[in-house]
Amino acid sequence: MAEAVSYRVEDGIAVATIDNPPVNALSAPVRAGVVEALRRASADPAVRALVICGAGHAFIAGADITEFGKPPIPPALGDVVLALEASPKPVVAAIQGVAFGGGLELALGCDARVVGPKAKLGLPEVKLGLLPGAGGTQRTPRLIGAAAALPIIASGDPVPAAKAVETGLADTLAEGDLLAAAKAHAAALADAPRAPRLDARTERLTAPGAREAFEAAAAALAKRAKEEPQVAAIIQSVRNAFDLPLAEGLAKEREFFVALRDDPRSKALRHVFFAEREAARIPGLPRDVKPRAVARAAVLGGGTMGTGIAMSFANAGIPVRLIETDAAALERAQQRVADTYGFSVRRGSLSPEARDARLALIEGAVGLESAAGVDLVVEAVFEELELKKDIFATLGRVTAPGTVLASNTSYLDINAMAVASGRPGDVLGMHFFSPANVMKLLEVVRAAATSPEALATATEIGRRLGKVPVVVGVCHGFVGNRMLAQRTLQAERLLQEGATPAQIDRALTDFGFRMGPCAMSDLAGLDIGWRVRKATGQVAPVADALCEAGRLGQKTGKGYYAYPEGARAGVEDPEALALIEGISEKLGITRRAIGQEEILERLVYPMINEGARILEEGIAARPGDIDVVWLYGYNWPAWRGGPMHHADAVGLAHVAERLAHYAATTGEASLMPAPLLAKLAAAGAGFATLKADAAKAA
Ligand code: 3HC
Numbered sequence: 001m002a003e004a005v006s007y008r009v010e011d012g013i014a015v016a017t018i019d020n021p022p023v024n025a026l027s028a029p030v031r032a033g034v035v036e037a038l039r040r041a042s043a044d045p046a047v048r049a050l051v052i053c054g055a056g057h058a059f060i061a062g063a064d065i066t067e068f069g070k071p072p073i074p075p076a077l078g079d080v081v082l083a084l085e086a087s088p089k090p091v092v093a094a095i096q097g098v099a100f101g102g103g104l105e106l107a108l109g110c111d112a113r114v115v116g117p118k119a120k121l122g123l124p125e126v127k128l129g130l131l132p133g134a135g136g137t138q139r140t141p142r143l144i145g146a147a148a149a150l151p152i153i154a155s156g157d158p159v160p161a162a163k164a165v166e167t168g169l170a171d172t173l174a175e176g177d178l179l180a181a182a183k184a185h186a187a188a189l190a191d192a193p194r195a196p197r198l199d200a201r202t203e204r205l206t207a208p209g210a211r212e213a214f215e216a217a218a219a220a221l222a223k224r225a226k227e228e229p230q231v232a233a234i235i236q237s238v239r240n241a242f243d244l245p246l247a248e249g250l251a252k253e254r255e256f257f258v259a260l261r262d263d264p265r266s267k268a269l270r271h272v273f274f275a276e277r278e279a280a281r282i283p284g285l286p287r288d289v290k291p292r293a294v295a296r297a298a299v300l301g302g303g304t305m306g307t308g309i310a311m312s313f314a315n316a317g318i319p320v321r322l323i324e325t326d327a328a329a330l331e332r333a334q335q336r337v338a339d340t341y342g343f344s345v346r347r348g349s350l351s352p353e354a355r356d357a358r359l360a361l362i363e364g365a366v367g368l369e370s371a372a373g374v375d376l377v378v379e380a381v382f383e384e385l386e387l388k389k390d391i392f393a394t395l396g397r398v399t400a401p402g403t404v405l406a407s408n409t410s411y412l413d414i415n416a417m418a419v420a421s422g423r424p425g426d427v428l429g430m431h432f433f434s435p436a437n438v439m440k441l442l443e444v445v446r447a448a449a450t451s452p453e454a455l456a457t458a459t460e461i462g463r464r465l466g467k468v469p470v471v472v473g474v475c476h477g478f479v480g481n482r483m484l485a486q487r488t489l490q491a492e493r494l495l496q497e498g499a500t501p502a503q504i505d506r507a508l509t510d511f512g513f514r515m516g517p518c519a520m521s522d523l524a525g526l527d528i529g530w531r532v533r534k535a536t537g538q539v540a541p542v543a544d545a546l547c548e549a550g551r552l553g554q555k556t557g558k559g560y561y562a563y564p565e566g567a568r569a570g571v572e573d574p575e576a577l578a579l580i581e582g583i584s585e586k587l588g589i590t591r592r593a594i595g596q597e598e599i600l601e602r603l604v605y606p607m608i609n610e611g612a613r614i615l616e617e618g619i620a621a622r623p624g625d626i627d628v629v630w631l632y633g634y635n636w637p638a639w640r641g642g643p644m645h646h647a648d649a650v651g652l653a654h655v656a657e658r659l660a661h662y663a664a665t666t667g668e669a670s671l672m673p674a675p676l677l678a679k680l681a682a683a684g685a686g687f688a689t690l691k692a693d694a695a696k697a698a
């Protein structure tokens, strides 16, 4: 294996190159290698200065996140930065790509930062529930001022090269040979009297108005500081730069960092980081399988979903044909697209020129034959299997072999559509979430005969659309909706047993969701589920009664809640409550007060139980895939890591015990812990201990 940090001397300048693929994270050998390079450069009288650079695309992506929670290996990153700062000879960072987190902090310990045009400097720790822990909150304010540093640290968003130079975060932008420029910069520093280091510089902090400007920037973050502990810590730590000498500020920063790193919220966010990347690796898909080129797509059906999907293609610059049954339906679909873009233009989030460019990419057409000549078709017509089978049979004829044929069905059997097409290898599901132009989740449903190329094409196009594709298997409702059905069922039962819509929603919003299930149904329209229940012979007495009373949700001004004229959120409605109480009476249920803990457990644990069954059946390959589905499809709070991570955090033994308890108290056998859950709980293990595909075998 190549050395993590290589060292050479050229023209009297030492060059230390960090080579720790894929992104030059600051793993222990890198930290040791940087210190060793510094030692050699300091000891060699022929060396005048040191340049630190990164091999490959990244300068340094930050601390090695996989080391968090493991016993620390010296040297600590903070000590590496201090050593650089104390170097007897000038040190220059040559930054060609990302300098993130600890990578930027290391660069802040250098005398100067020379950046290439593609450099990106940032402190993204906040997104992992952390604050910069190797001096970022102390040195950034000293370098560029606290009011400028705070938004960079609190947003975690990268600063591009030119902007970095403008703010003073970087010293020079080198358009040509970066290493040559960095070496020249280092040589010039070696020739000049040594400028004071950051630890001795306070002029940006003592400047008139500096403190007030910082406090104003901090005040703007007050709401986030209340909700996100890392934001509160960031504000306090940056404030410390005014009040404490560097060494003390660094010690305080370290305390904040350790506390946050060990907080379950940061653990959950780190789990999400890795789960998202893991989801991109599709089990059983050979690495050499190439996606087919998609230059043009078609969407069948210009309803709620079809229009959103067509806009997703146009937003990504991909020409798309939007196909309806007749001219009137097409006109309605095109109007819906125009209205949505028009709304964005009025809100200022889209320029009129960009709107026109996107509209020009959406071509309307009538009749299935118009799907000929495209590379990918997404079907989004009514949720009826016979209709979809007919459509796939026609698509199989009118499109060329190799054209990927995808269904956006929510629940139906994609294998049946695949057979009907006569080209099952080309068929799969591409299940978007409403609103499809906004929500990031894409469940890519691998059917029995889906070819590796079709699968690779769908996931790749998903990424081009800016979505997060997660590959799942065929079953009723796939991963997300199948688990959601468990929650919906319990919400209905809880209403019958004595809970109110507000109590149910409150349990989930207190947990971290932006909206509870009743408010969500009101927003989506209660008739959607009603139609499905009628078609499949199911009943949900409370939801059915609301629909029968014309309470279809926000669009009718009332549903679980009432929406008086002008109200932005629903208000509790005595009429709805009376209706719910009437159902309880009709069902012979004596209503009781139900505590928030029971409500939350009964909404969330049955979903986790269903997730365990989904893993057993191999519908999802990994628990992390299920978490990604819930994060991006249903706004599960990221700091809770997703349902399966949450189950691990709570402890599977507890989840299993509560499920068994509710199975006993409600008489619902389906609430008994699934075999996989029971087995892991008994072994004292968690879902995280499962390897890909191991769940299926278990
Ligand atoms: N530590 C360990 N592994 C990392 C890593 C890190 N900091 N950053 C990325 N990786 C891994 C990823 O897990 C992935 O592994 P995989 O191939 O096995 O799935 C691989 O590197 C490539 O990552 P991406 O798929 O994300 O590649 P991209 O090219 O799309 O993006 C990136 C590269 C912009 C560097 C992106 O990975 C990124 O933003 N990384 C995280 C940066 C970050 O959060 N840094 C702060 C860390 S905390 C810190 O520094 C604490 C300090 O203040 C003390």
Ligand code: NAI
Binding pocket: 300, 301, 302, 303, 304, 305, 306, 323, 324, 325, 329, 368, 379, 380, 381, 382, 383, 384, 391, 408, 409, 410, 411, 431, 432, 433, 434
């Ligand atoms: P919708 O009823 O709003 O739109 C369906 C459209 O399909 C109508 O405009 C109709 O004219 C058109 N259509 C019917 N037959 C056609 C044909 N032969 N050729 C071309 N167009 C045809 O339905 P919606 O809500 O957009 O759902 C579409 C699909 O997406 C369904 O399978 C649904 O289950 C699925 N879905 C719906 C979600 C939602 O939240 N509404 C979320 C995810 C998936």
